[in-house]
Amino acid sequence: MEKGWHIYAFDPTYTFIVTDYDTELPEQVMAVEKWQLPRAKPYYADPNILIFTGDARFVQPLQIGEDIPLGASEIHMSIKYQACNPNICLPPKTVTRALKLTVE
Numbered sequence: 001m002e003k004g005w006h007i008y009a010f011d012p013t014y015t016f017i018v019t020d021y022d023t024e025l026p027e028q029v030m031a032v033e034k035w036q037l038p039r040a041k042p043y044y045a046d047p048n049i050l051i052f053t054g055d056a057r058f059v060q061p062l063q064i065g066e067d068i069p070l071g072a073s074e075i076h077m078s079i080k081y082q083a084c085n086p087n088i089c090l091p092p093k094t095v096t097r098a099l100k101l102t103v104e
Contacts, residue, residue: 001053001054001055001083004085004086005085006043006083007051007052007082007084008052009040009050009052010050011050016089019081020081021058021060021080022077023077024075024076024077027069028064029101030063030065031063033061036059037052037058038057038058058079060077062075069103070103072101073100075098076096076097076099078096078097080092080094081095
């Protein structure tokens with residue numbers, strides 16, 4: 001994220017849109033751990049609200065099963081977030097991606 005911008009990790013006041021992420025996996029592809037999230041920081045205006053800033057990477061470790069069929073499939077991922085700076089919050093946005101997976 002550009003300097004000065006952030007997205008929300010936790011908001012007990014339910015004022016802001018907290019970042020949400022999801023993965024749709026093909027058969028024989030399994031999540032092996034919880035999502036690895038960037039380190040959240042206290043929001044300057046309310047330390048009970050946590051935010052992500054800078055290079056915020058969300059990682060989902062996966063394992064491919066031994067019986068996965070050969071060929072192409074896709075992993076569908078989405079993230080919903082609301083980006084804000086000290087002056088303005090942009091409308092919430094959902095970004096989706098289809099990652100190609102080829103088993104040979």
